[in-house]
Amino acid sequence: MQISTTVNGLSHTNEVEARTLLVHYIRDVLRLTGTNVGCDTSSCGACTVLLNGESVKSCTVLAVQADGQEITTIEGMASESGLHPIQKAFQENHGLQCGYCTPGMVMAAASFLHENPSPTEKEVREALEGNLCRCTGYHNIVKSVLAAAGEMGGAR
């Protein structure tokens, strides 16, 4: 089947199988390998991307469902002027270690902060419940997201 998508601002038209998952379309067809796969039960969130601005686990969406939609992956976050404030906050607060969960965390945080620009610590923890990290213990991830909120103008 043919699908057309806009990914990180660029239009693509590709042939995919009906059973192809969005994450495989992103990784294998478009070769955007920043989006990771950490599980087979939609539990880990490593594959989180934005679909029309909202975070989705791209292993739970079929590529054909993204036909005509806009997708943002981790590769679309930084700009010419540098890292996105969320990415920067993760670096400044040591919100990553091995970095495998990180693209998914950043995307989940982006969507969350859009909905709730000035969250509490508890709200951040709840928002990230579907994104697992085995390295950091979340302490610094939560700190990073709160710092990003502050930086992006939503400080409490």
Add this chain to the structure above:
Amino acid sequence: MTAVETSSSERVTGQRLLRREDPELLTGEAKFVDDLAQQDVLHMAIVRSPVARAKIISIDTSAARAIDGVVGVYTGRDLKDLWQQPMPCAWVVTPDMKNPAHFPLAVDSVNYMGDAVAVVLANDKVIASDAVASIEVEYEELPPVLDLEESATDKVVIHPELGTNTSYVWALEPDNAKLEAAFSSAAHVVKGRFVQQRLIPSAMEPRGLLIVPQPYGGEYTLYSSTQIPHILKIMIAVTLGISESKIRVVAPSVGGGFGSKLNVYAEELLAFTLAKKTGKPIRWMEERSENALATVHGRGQIQEIELAADSDGKVLGIRANLLADMGAYLQLLTPGVPLLGGFLYHGLYDVAAYSFKCTGLFTNKTPTDAYRGAGRPEATFAIERGMDLLAHEMGIDPAEIRRRNFIPKEKFPYSSSPGLVFDSGNYLPNLEMALEKVGYSKLREEQFQLRSQNSKKHLGIGLSCYVEMCGLAPSKVLASLNYSAGGWEAATVRLLPTGKVQVVTGTAPHGQGHETSWAMIVADRLGINPDDVEVLHSDTSISPHGLDTYGSRSLSVGGTAIFMATGKVLDKARQIAAHQLEVAPEDLEYQDGNFSVKGSSEKKMALGQVAFEAFTAHNLPDGMEPTLEATTTWDPPNFTFPFGTHIAVVEIDEDTGDVKLVKYVAVDDVGNQINPMIVEGQIEGGIAQGVGQALFEEAIYDESGNLLTSTLAEYLVPSATELPNFELGSTFTPSPSNPMGVKGVGEAGCIASPPAVINAVVDALSTFGVKHIDMPASPEKIWNAIHQD
């Protein structure tokens, strides 16, 4: 805090320098193994046993072979003549240790759910898994052995050729008469029996590999998600009979390891063998549910500990006895893991009489091996639970029983009864700092209030003091433990012609931030900017010598090697500068990247200039070799012994059995710190993993040996909502065993936290007469404990 030696007027070590690793990880640029592009690659997929124990009657691969796109299907029989050796176990812990031969593919029988029985190569990943599904294996099922105590009876023997399920019995009994005397004279004896449940390490990136052969030269490059590129290379050479000079192993970005990638795995050997056979590149990526079966598990022990104490609560003797679950086979370090804790069942207490015994037993489950802490979390759990039992029996506060038993500061270096020499320690102030930070006396008051109000909310406060031996390890000590490799680490520091510095390390980071910390060490020593230091690692053709990353060894062994090599470079640079400035080397001062003649501000030479002179070699002292570089292989004289106090505060709801971790304080002493930000990150991650063990995680098998927790939906890795913020503090007691006074931090959090949490849970439930709850302390277990008669 004694300082690390520096030539920098603005000290670099000790600063919270941001990690240079981060930008590429944060932008998706970093390449994990599955991200590496490769043309013309074959996809490998594996047929795994769905049963715990069976004879293989037949394997029908015809349907798989007929699928378009399938390039090859192989069974254990097809490949068995290609293995030079069985899968390697590098730790023969006793001369009579039983080790069943174990090959990458099973030949006649399978011994755990997940045991590999056949392998498919196909042009496409999906085709490969379709082909796996079409392979029919006929099994004759045999009764599995799943329980450790049942395994010890030998009623059913898993590996008939061994005649027993006992792999080994290892004992450390320095002085039995003394131990007997301690117990017979004791005023109090407390006993505990604790289960260390099996854990699934669950690095967020499962394992994976890509092997690329160069058919004409006969060389192979293996990219693997591994913690041990160097060890892997040697083991592949030995196991497959391929010349080591033809093997290059690269660990690209690795998405966490925690010990689970400290191994030589069947898939690595299979892919190598098949790449050799087909001449084609091969890729394999483990799925999560496959990871739960095919990657080693951790822990899996039944511990018995007895403490004998005098009437003041001073512990006189300790007896520890373990049954340790090896799983179905011995992997790289399987038998040695419980023994790494065998010297530490007295914790950080001054105990004169000691014995430890461990029986390694086979079961029909995934092999166990190192998992963050490897043996030391188990030891710490047993002694810290034991101390609480003793405190409870005597009616003493848990903090007080610990104070009475700490090894006093004056006794360092401390020779322990099991035979270690603890490098340095100062435990009392560390405990007091943690108590103060958590507001201990206030919490006790609060607890008293709640209790007197008959509240259904139960507050529990749990202490855990730990010491660990890390920095694996003095090679001679490893020899005495029968470990078949050394414990040194190698480093090369090289000044490039432009004055930039290149560091080559044998450590293999997978989240620890070595590039940042190693650059800081060199920058500090040379008085230069860390941005001018590049760090190369994890590729055996760039860094040919190394023993990799595990056991909290990278800084105290690998970092020390870098520190020493930097010193050698500086010495040579001084000779060159002295020669060119026509003074004696002793007349030179070195500061902030410049040599200057003492007492003269004019006569100066920058390190970069010296590097260029060393490169051109136009004017060097007679007999001196050109270029400025040095290599050090550092073999530590001793382990290092970090320590600390962790305090967990929990709230338990009497009606539901729910536990909430409401506060967590950790005060750790890891010696001098290179980058406190990274140190804290390591501790926090470790705490979370330990809390996972204490409250949520367990590899559960049903009575036929099926793993019921093979996905992240069933195996409960903690999420952000289950954890609080952590409140950290540090004390600083430098190690005298290395020049930077560093100790190591990778495992500390995971060692300290399980007993802190369980002590808190038991403390909360003490009014119900609960003395112990096994991990994970699930709401169900807690509810049952509360509502028992």
